[in-house]
Amino acid sequence: MTWMIYGAYGYTGELVANYAKSQGQEPVLAGRNEKKLKAVAERLELPYEVVNLDDTVALRQALGEMDLVVHCAGPFEVTAEPMIDSCIATRTHYLDITGELAVFEYAHSKDEEAKRAGIVICPGVGFDVIPTDCIAAQLKQQLPDANHLTLGFDSASRMSRGTAKTSVRRLGEGGAVRREGKIETVPLAYKTREIDFGNGEKFAMTIPWGDVSTAYYTTGIPSIEVFIPASPNLVKKLQRLNKFRWLLRFEWVKKWLEKKIEEQPAGPDEKQLEEAFTYVWGEAKNAQGDVVTLREKVMNGYKLTSQGAVDIAQHVLAEKPEGGYYTPAKLCGADLIERYRVS
CATH class of the missing domain: 3.40.50.720 (NAD(P)-binding Rossmann-like Domain)
Structure with missing residues (x-):
């Protein structure tokens, strides 16, 4: 082949x-x-x-x-x-x-x-999105009548230039969650909560991760959110940025931000690839209030x-x-x- x-x-x-x-x-x-x-x-x-x-x-x-x-x-x-x-x-x-x-x-x-x-x-x-997709599927198996799914991950690894460029291109669109089967655009850092991803409890915020789309097709669970750790200071900055999101939709602004990213290293070095592991977490709930939680530790994302x-x-x-x-x-x-x- x-x-x-x-x-x-x-x-x-x-x-x-x-x-x-x-x-x-x-x-x-x-x-x-x-x-x-x-x-x-x-x-x-x-x-x-x-x-x-x-x-x-x-x-x-x-x-x-x-x-x-x-x-x-x-x-x-x-x-x-x-x-x-x-x-x-x-x-x-x-x-x-x-x-x-x-x-x-x-x-x-x-x-x-x-x-x-x-x-x-x-x-x-x-x-994007093997580990979170598998967690979603396992949670659905354990709680078949789940109607709300929350996923998240914690990684200390540096982003590659490509990932960083994708992130800045998305900023102008805001965040995203799924509600009753439909993807909804929401503000940046729309929700925050404390989460133990597997290495201790951390302050976290919602992000428009791919599982807002894919986990729905994997599980059929109608409401989905995805979180990552973030400092309260970063959350405040992103929430203030919501007022200027329209500016970030201009292609020339995206290109300027991408040019700044080109000055950064290409991605994680060999040491990070081998040692910067990722903690993946998921939580499913049903209408009766039952909750199932799963955690996994996987290799560096790249x-x-x-x-x-x-x-x-x-x-x-x-x-x-x-x-x-x-x-x-x-x-x-x-x-x-x-x-x-x-x-």
């Missing part, structure tokens, strides 16, 4: 390519920057192909020779649509490492087209992404699931998280 890693020279894309090579896989590496792509491909002794997402004809020609693509080139709000549409046209399985709400919703809207094409569409095959993307790619190629939209837990089962658990 022939598969592709698109965006293989980005911070996370290169981690995915490294792990694939270490597992004896030989994916085709792809992207639009030939110099950067060639450097990674030669180091890993893997084939490569220069392809620009803006060139639909060339993209579909390249995908036509692939059984599956792992899409790693963000911002996915810009890049996912042309890649998904081309995968449907060429009958190529689509996976990506996004955490962006709009991308999950767009991918879900392509469910019927994916079924007709006989391909899997499964965004979020990394830290390391998890590198392994999860390859693991799920191999699962799809080997198991040949029926076509359609999937979440990671729906595709591989709620016990997928066990591969990435640390003691």
